[in-house]
Amino acid sequence: MIQEIFSEILDASQQLSLEDQETLIQILKNRLLEQKRAELVKDVREAEQEFAEGKCQAFTPEQIMEEILS
Template identity: 65%
Template sequence: MIQITFAEILEAAEQLSIEDQENLIDILLKRLRDCRRANLVKDVQEAQKEFGEGKCQPVTPEQLMEKILS
């Protein structure tokens, strides 16, 4: 597998026309959204599974904030 540095990617992107750079940005943003969406779906499915297995306990918002801030 060929490894390309971030700097090399930026340099290559600068060689593209403005229109191609805009298209590249649009494609990357769409891929990032898709990736985030897929991760969120996976997290929700895992949480639903844990809830279904009785591994989750109800908490109040205050209890949740205490746990987050501790």
């Protein structure tokens, strides 16, 4: 089902002028960036909440490297 929709979108985009295709690409890129930003903000807020609740602790870079290398 999704593959069919994707194929239809690709076919429909071929009907657009080159300028409109470029505009569509830019719109899609901007939307992806916004989604990635929103996901990052969500992840940071969750991490801050976990830290505030004492579910995790702070480490120095040296401690992190020591853990990675052990």
